[in-house]
Amino acid sequence: MLKVIAACGNGMGSSQIIKMKIEKVFKKLKIDVQIHHTSVGEAKTQASSYDVVFCSEALKNNFAQAEKSGTIIIGLKNLLSEQEIEQKIAENIVDKK
Numbered sequence: 236m237l238k239v240i241a242a243c244g245n246g247m248g249s250s251q252i253i254k255m256k257i258e259k260v261f262k263k264l265k266i267d268v269q270i271h272h273t274s275v276g277e278a279k280t281q282a283s284s285y286d287v288v289f290c291s292e293a294l295k296n297n298f299a300q301a302e303k304s305g306t307i308i309i310g311l312k313n314l315l316s317e318q319e320i321e322q323k324i325a326e327n328i329v330d331k332k
Contacts, residue, residue, distance in 0.1 A: 236267045237328070242278035242290040243314075250274070253289050253314050260320045264329065282306050287328065289320075 241257060243249030250272035261268045273281070275294050282288050282301030288308050290298070295310035302308045309323045 236269055237261075237287060238285045239268050239270045239287045239289065240278050240282060240285045241270060241272040242275045242288060242294065243272075244291075244294070245274050247274075249291070249314060253311070256315065256317055257289055257320055257324075260317055260324060264321070264324060266324075266328070282308075 239257065241250045241253035243253065254270050254272040258268070258270055271285075275290065275297050278288060278290070279297055279301070282298050283304040283306055285306055288298050288301065288306055290308070290310060291314060292310035292312050295308055298306065298308045307327050309327055311319060311323065313319050
């Protein structure tokens with residue numbers, strides 16, 4: 236099971252929306268995940284204990300340290316696009332298995 240964080244600036248609305256969207260795409264791809272949503276500040280401190288972090292493309296640089304430790308950081312240009320989420324999952328997770 237993959238451990239995933241959905242992060243946004245405040246950890247409220249946007250991260251919940253990202254969580255719902257990525258949950259739907261992972262389910263479609265039949266990939267078992269556990270998803271937590273939170274603020275970028277909290278996610279930065281926890282990211283290295285997760286397999287994947289989803290956030291806005293603009294916030295991706297906040298996770299450089301976690302990326303060095305092996306966490307996959309996925310920046311999204313359109314947080315509502317299931318097509319973009321599916322493409323990024325394919326490129327960063329499915330193709331690397």
